[in-house]
Amino acid sequence: MSKTILIIGAGPAGLSAAHLLCKEGQKVIVYESHSTAVGGLSQTARQGGFLFDIGGHRFYTKAKEVEEFWHDILGEDFLRRTRLSRIFYNGTFFKYPLELGDVLKNISFFKGCEFLASYIKVKILKKKEIHSFEDWVISQFGVSLYEAFFKSYTEKVWGRPCHEISKDWAAQRINNLSISKILLEFIKNFFNIRSKQNIKSLIEEFDYPRKGPGMLWERVSAEIQKMGAEVHLNHHVSSMVSHEGKWQLHFSNGDSSPMADHIISTAPVKTLLKGLKPAPSQTLKSEIENYKYRDFLTVILMFKQRDSFPDNWLYIHDSRVKVARIQNYKNWSPEMVPSPEYTSYGLEYFCQKDDDFWSMTDEELVELAIREIGIIDLPFTRVEFSSKVIRMPYAYPVYDHNHSQRSELLQRELESYPGLHLAGRNGLHRYNNQDHSIKTAMIVTENILNKSKRSPWKVNQDAQYLEEESRS
Numbered sequence: 451m452s453k454t455i456l457i458i459g460a461g462p463a464g465l466s467a468a469h470l471l472c473k474e475g476q477k478v479i480v481y482e483s484h485s486t487a488v489g490g491l492s493q494t495a496r497q498g499g500f501l502f503d504i505g506g507h508r509f510y511t512k513a514k515e516v517e518e519f520w521h522d523i524l525g526e527d528f529l530r531r532t533r534l535s536r537i538f539y540n541g542t543f544f545k546y547p548l549e550l551g552d553v554l555k556n557i558s559f560f561k562g563c564e565f566l567a568s569y570i571k572v573k574i575l576k577k578k579e580i581h582s583f584e585d586w587v588i589s590q591f592g593v594s595l596y597e598a599f600f601k602s603y604t605e606k607v608w609g610r611p612c613h614e615i616s617k618d619w620a621a622q623r624i625n626n627l628s629i630s631k632i633l634l635e636f637i638k639n640f641f642n643i644r645s646k647q648n649i650k651s652l653i654e655e656f657d658y659p660r661k662g663p664g665m666l667w668e669r670v671s672a673e674i675q676k677m678g679a680e681v682h683l684n685h686h687v688s689s690m691v692s693h694e695g696k697w698q699l700h701f702s703n704g705d706s707s708p709m710a711d712h713i714i715s716t717a718p719v720k721t722l723l724k725g726l727k728p729a730p731s732q733t734l735k736s737e738i739e740n741y742k743y744r745d746f747l748t749v750i751l752m753f754k755q756r757d758s759f760p761d762n763w764l765y766i767h768d769s770r771v772k773v774a775r776i777q778n779y780k781n782w783s784p785e786m787v788p789s790p791e792y793t794s795y796g797l798e799y800f801c802q803k804d805d806d807f808w809s810m811t812d813e814e815l816v817e818l819a820i821r822e823i824g825i826i827d828l829p830f831t832r833v834e835f836s837s838k839v840i841r842m843p844y845a846y847p848v849y850d851h852n853h854s855q856r857s858e859l860l861q862r863e864l865e866s867y868p869g870l871h872l873a874g875r876n877g878l879h880r881y882n883n884q885d886h887s888i889k890t891a892m893i894v895t896e897n898i899l900n901k902s903k904r905s906p907w908k909v910n911q912d913a914q915y916l917e918e919e920s921r922s
């Protein structure tokens with residue numbers, strides 16, 4: 451028998467769930483607070499023939515079913531891109547992921563000795579307890595490499611010292627990077643040893659829709675509507691009410707949804723739990739109140755000039771500037787600019803939506819971005835210049851030292867709300883990429899359809915979901 455399922459959020463998790471449920475003949479209604487765009491953090495924004503990604507979204511996954519899902523929808527519209535993303539440190543560009551040959555080429559003999567000595571030191575004097583991101587990285591690479599290649603960028607991203615950042619984040623994001631791997635890669639390159647098939651790894655190549663990630667989500671949204679689903683933009687859910695085994699949503703404009711059997715929420719769990727009725731325990735409420743987020747602001751500079759830098763994006767490890775990453779959109783897909791004569795950069799800043807940076811005017815932010823491009827000395831001109839500022843709240847769920855306990859408490863208490871399912875990145879307060887978010891959607895839809903009983907919380911925690919490389 452067909453069930454009615456209400457979905458909060460038209461991002462990757464919400465739309466994937468909707469797609470799978472529609473294919474099974476269920477009645478699906480999606481509510482999205484954005485007034486014009488679907489895709490959530492993975493949307494594509496537009497201005498005057500230019501397209502922009504919120505952050506630069508590589509499509510890669512180890513989950514076959516996720517890969518099939520997005521390839522079935524976009525097919526030939528996926529491009530295979532070669533990755534180049536260097537670190538700008540001390541006036542020099544270093545390849546990322548780090549390659550020994552490249553590091554040695556770009557640093558002085560003395561700096562090389564310093565990196566090596568601090569690495570050997572930490573391996574001999576092994577620290578017993580690892581509490582923070584700082585402890586974890588130093589234990590793997592030594593103090594000097596940590597300070598050069600991890601500290602400044604990570605502190606820009608999270609806005610706090612690395613010793614206050616959870617070790618879980620390091621273990622999740624830098625899981626597969628080790629000095630032994632870097633050394634092995636160096637030896638293989640030196641002797642020109644490659645695997646028989648010479649398969650490029652996920653680190654070196656990735657898929658990307660020719661018109662940005664939003665192209666996938668716009669198409670999923672159109673397909674589900676053809677299958678009978680409703681997608682309502684400009685509908686901000688303010689509360690979720692359970693009554694006699696049925697669920698109803700209320701919106702900030704005063705409207706309400708029809709009654710339904712299930713809700714899938716991909717909205718930030720902290721905001722959603724405030725409107726959950728019956729209300730959760732006081733303990734859970736105060737724990738979830740501690741969930742923090744990092745907000746994200748992109749200043750886009752568009753201009754007429756063919757020359758730019760060769761990378762898809764750059765990591766900026768330079769304390770003279772506030773920018774953390776710079777995207778070069780046409781190196782993701784040539785269709786992100788009106789023609790090859792044009793270039794657009796996205797200068798990415800991490801901040802809090804209640805801080806002074808977030809509330810600077812667009813004009814002030816654009817002037818700052820132009821100054822910072824000058825300091826880094828990247829190709830830029832004011833010919834046919836235009837700009838845009840995109841503010842994206844709730845971009846990064848923050849992990850603190852109590853992350854695991856808080857998440858366990860939330861999972862336990864939600865068991866007493868049958869029919870309520872959390873999925874996605876902010877829905878689970880997990881540092882989930884698109885593929886993880888889609889996978890959580892797949893799991894909750896199977897649970898709703900009684901095809902299995904699995905936990906979406908396990909995604910991005912088990913070894914098989916961990917990525918091969920370190921940072922986004």
Ligand SMILES: Cc1cc2nc3c(=O)[nH]c(=O)nc-3n(C[C@H](O)[C@H](O)[C@H](O)COP(=O)(O)OP(=O)(O)OC[C@H]3O[C@@H](n4cnc5c(N)ncnc54)[C@H](O)[C@@H]3O)c2cc1C
Nearest residue numbers: 459461462463483490491505507508687717874875883884
């Ligand atoms: C800077 C950056 C770079 C990234 N790079 C990559 C990458 O390279 N590769 C990759 O795979 N992933 C990347 N990601 C992660 C990717 O963006 C997310 O995994 C994905 O978008 C999460 O999907 P989601 O549906 O869970 O959440 P979201 O994309 O956040 O979508 C949730 C939706 O819910 C809506 N919503 C929220 N609250 C409400 C409410 N109360 N009522 C109604 N609607 C609501 C929001 O408006 C949003 O549209 C990146 C993320 C960021 C921030």
